[in-house]
Amino acid sequence: APPDGKDESASGEGGWGGNGDDMAKGINEKGASGEAAERPPVYAALDFETADYQPDSACAVGLAKVSEGRIVDTLYSLIRPPRHRVLFTWVHGITWKDVCDSPTFGEFWPQMAAFLGDVTHLVAHNAPFDRRVLEACCQAYGLPHPQWPFICTLRASRKQLKLPSHKLDAVCRHYGIPLDHHHAGSDALAAAQLLIHLQRQAREAGKDVTP
Numbered sequence: 001a002p003p004d005g006k007d008e009s010a011s012g013e014g015g016w017g018g019n020g021d022d023m024a025k026g027i028n029e030k031g032a033s034g035e036a037a038e039r040p041p042v043y044a045a046l047d048f049e050t051a052d053y054q055p056d057s058a059c060a061v062g063l064a065k066v067s068e069g070r071i072v073d074t075l076y077s078l079i080r081p082p083r084h085r086v087l088f089t090w091v092h093g094i095t096w097k098d099v100c101d102s103p104t105f106g107e108f109w110p111q112m113a114a115f116l117g118d119v120t121h122l123v124a125h126n127a128p129f130d131r132r133v134l135e136a137c138c139q140a141y142g143l144p145h146p147q148w149p150f151i152c153t154l155r156a157s158r159k160q161l162k163l164p165s166h167k168l169d170a171v172c173r174h175y176g177i178p179l180d181h182h183h184a185g186s187d188a189l190a191a192a193q194l195l196i197h198l199q200r201q202a203r204e205a206g207k208d209v210t211p
Contacts, residue, residue: 040067040068041120041121042065042066042067042118042119042120042121043065043066043067043119043120043121043122043123043151043192043195044063044064044065044066044115044116044119044121044122044123044148045063045064045065045066045122045123045124045188045189045191045192045195046061046062046063046122046123046124046130046134046188046191047061047062047063047124047125047130047184047185047187047188047191048060048061048129048130048133048134048184049061049088049091049092049094049182049183049184050081050088050133051081051083051085051086051087051088051094051099052081052083052085052086052087052088053087054083054136055132055133055135055136055137056081056082056105056133056136056137056139056140057081057082057083058079058081058105058133058137059078059079059080059081059086059092059094059099060076060077060078060079060092060094060099060183060184060185061075061076061077061079061105061108061112061184062074062075062076062183062184062185062186062187062188062189063075063076063112063115063116063188064188064189064191064192065115065119065192066123066192066195066196069196069199069200070196071189071192071193071196073115074185074188074189075111075112075115076184076185076188077102077103077108077111077112078094078098078099078102079099079102079103079104079105079108080099080100080101080102080103080104081099082104082140084096084100086099091182092182092183092184093182104141105137105138105140105141106140106141106142106143109138109141109143116148119148120148120149121148121149121150121151122134122146122148122149122150122151123150123151123152123153123191123192123195124150124151124152124153124191125152125153125154125168125171125187125190125191125194126152126154127150127151127152127153127154127155128152130150131146131150134146151195153171153191153194153195153198154166154168156195156198157171157194157198160198160201160202161174168181168187168190168191168194169181171194172190172193172194175193175194175197177190177193177194177197178190
């Protein structure tokens with residue numbers, strides 16, 4: 001999660017998608033693997049914490065996988081960022097001492113890629129931020145450009161919920177979702193639970209839940 005304004009920075013009033021033409025491809029389209037998505041979609045909620053203002057400075061990542069309306073797996077790791085100075089300790093509590101012996105993003109990627117192997121869509125609360133970090137980290141380590149379409153729960157919550165704020169902590173309070181905000185594992189798990197709530201609510205209202 002970004003340190004300043006992440007939860008409110010996504011523009012537009014659209015539904016399930018984030019910014020960009022491919023941020024929310026329908027579940028009947030081809031996913032990242034290029035295979036027709038006749039099987040049920042598999043989502044992975046994603047959250048990064050960053051060390052500084054550069055998008056390649058991931059210092060923690062959390063993922064939570066959703067299949068057929070339930071959370072089936074999680075993954076979390078601290079990451080050693082490319083620069084020693086951690087500017088946002090005041091946000092997430094992570095210091096250089098915490099991450100200096102952690103894997104770099106490139107070293108952690110094989111485990112993360114294996115976790116994402118069956119995933120058709122990535123999910124994040126303010127997807128443009130996490131998408132930008134993922135792309136920058138992949139570029140920095142010479143990894144393939146990520147092809148997963150993103151779903152933005154911030155935009156979906158703005159469309160479906162009449163709340164004073166749609167920040168992750170506010171929407172979690174609305175649904176009673178536990179949250180240790182700015183811990184990447186907790187934020188990812190919360191985004192996954194939020195996706196489940198929003199899709200269920202849309203389905204009960206007779207609305208299209210296709211991302």
